[in-house]
Amino acid sequence: MLHTFAVANYRSLRDLKLKLEPLTLVTGANGSGKSNLYRALRLLQVAANGRLAEAIANEGGIPSLQWAGPADTRSQRKRGVAIQGTRRHEALRITFGFASDDVAYRIELGLPPGGESRFNLDPEVKAEYVWQAPPQRKGNTWLEREGAATQLRGADGNWQRLGFRVDAARSVLSELAEPQRFPEVFALRERLRSWRFYDGFRTDADSPLRQPRTSVRTPVLADDGRDLAAALQTIIEIGDAGALHTAVDDAFPGSRIAILGDDARLEVGLDVEGLLRPLHATELSDGTLRYLCLLAALMSPRPPQLLVLNEPEQSLHPDLLKPLARQIVAASKHSQVWVISHAPKLVAAIEDAANLVAIELAREFGETRVVGQGPLDEPAWP
Incomplete structure (x- = not known):
């Protein structure tokens, strides 16, 4: 560590x-x-x-x-004088x-x-x-x-x-x-x-997150999240699938991950309570896609020694910050985790969940x- x-x-x-x-x-x-x-x-x-x-x-x-x-x-x-330039000795x-x-x-x-x-x-x-x-x-x-x-x-x-x-x-x-x-x-x-470093994920209409991607077992999410569907399917097959589904339900009550596509190409989807078909990646909100990326990063079947999240609260609804805090604390049991944030609600939620004081x-x-x-x-x- x-x-x-x-x-x-x-x-x-x-x-x-x-x-x-x-x-x-x-x-x-x-x-x-x-x-x-x-x-x-x-x-x-x-x-x-x-x-x-x-x-x-x-x-x-x-x-x-x-x-x-x-x-x-x-x-x-210390001397109380105005800050001014000084001669450098080296x-x-x-x-x-x-x-x-x-x-x-x-x-x-x-x-x-x-x-x-x-x-x-x-x-x-x-x-x-x-x-x-x-x-x-x-x-x-x-x-x-x-x-x-x-x-x-x-x-x-x-x-x-x-x-x-x-x-x-x-x-x-x-x-x-x-x-x-x-x-x-x-x-x-x-x-x-x-x-591993994660610093935001593209979620515009042309984002790779919204497109079907080649199906390859992916224990480590790419830093831009482009292989999200494969990373989530890998967690389901060789990781803690139960914890993943619980985490999704915690953030989006009544919802469940649905990996769509065939054996050649996979696409992220979400089964939502009350709907007759799963929502495709093109229909998911920016915040939902980003949250799923964060789950894939935090729940990797191959935990890193160090995981760094820079402002993970971007585009997330305030209701998602407490569930995110819980997942961050859970990930810190397997990896050293460093979170940089300026969202007071996320900072407070992590402090409460982990019993720590932010720097x-x-x-x-x-x-x-x-x-x-x-x-x-x-x-x-x-």
């Missing part, structure tokens, strides 16, 4: 450290930095998949992602990292060196580390990358320099994909690649902070 997530100098996240639980709920007003937090966590997975440069270029490149405020705001606020680096029960990881990104190139939006990995658990020490570190040099600790405890140069714009996790030679790095890479974000002088968290309350990092 992840117990710490840390990010620095990424958009409004100047220096943020979060303590994570089996179910972590993050809330805050619009503009408080929730979406930045979600993107930061997802960039860790993107790095492991080898698509870091592409993802950062799509966000505008390193200059657009870097913290735009002054290097020092806390001391200025180059600004964007840093992401996490610590789990058995391993910790950190990657630092910066601007590439100057020169004539059409790829100046590419990041440069300045440093990368893998160690056993915070605090980081030389003795518990087993991968260290600084600049162009990468070294790993061998089975005999001695450091060995990597025999080739890692692309400056790529994470070492995406390059060392040989389980026999680099078992620890490979295991960490696969862990990050297994994380609230707020923005002060452009910087995202955890409400009520002081320096002594932050988890140890690195």
Whole structure:
């Protein structure tokens, strides 16, 4: 389980450290930095998949992602003076990292060196580390990358320099994909690649959710929900079908999932009490389709280590928020779940169902902070 997530100098996240639980709920007003937090966590997975440069270029490149405020705001606020720019003593680096029960990881990104190139939006990995658990020490570190040099600790405890140069714009996790030679790095890479992120589902008339789709057993719902019918049928056949039907009835009393189509193509449907035929996907409301996608994600027969839902309340009727909260809490018994929401009713329902208190974000002088968290309350990092 992840117990710490840390990010620095990424958009409004100047220096943020979060303590994570089996179910972590993050809330805050619009503009408080929730979406930045979600993107930061997802960039860790993107790095492991080898698509870091592409993802950062799509966000505008390193200059657009870097913290735009002054290097020092806390001391200025303590002194009660107006916030103003200060001289930087070192180059600004964007840093992401996490610590789990058995391993910790950190990657630092910066601007590439100057020169004539059409790829100046590419990041440069300045440093990368893998160690056993915070605090980081030389003795518990087993991968260290600084600049162009990468070294790993061998089975005999001695450091060995990597025999080739890692692309400056790529994470070492995406390059060392040989389980026999680099078992620890490979295991960490696969862990990050297994994380699942769901950030809204298209439900317009042309959405894949409303069209018959190829019939393939699908234990893991795609991030855009395009294989919803197959994912629901997979739960019915090899997952907890009873729990799925109960969850549908909880949200839509008197209704039951109906997977329509033939053996070649499947379509989502819903049997509704009082109707003589099932409703097809084209007839279902946006909120109903999105809710069914969330059920498919939360009730996967192959639960992930980490499941992240970003604003799952989109287009949902308020009456669906309590049933959704119950399913989120149930999923947290099998996976670590992280929910980011600004819907007070959903936040309150999850807090009540799970007996927890949400982490609230707020923005002060452009910087995202955890409400009520002081320096002594932050988890140890690195």
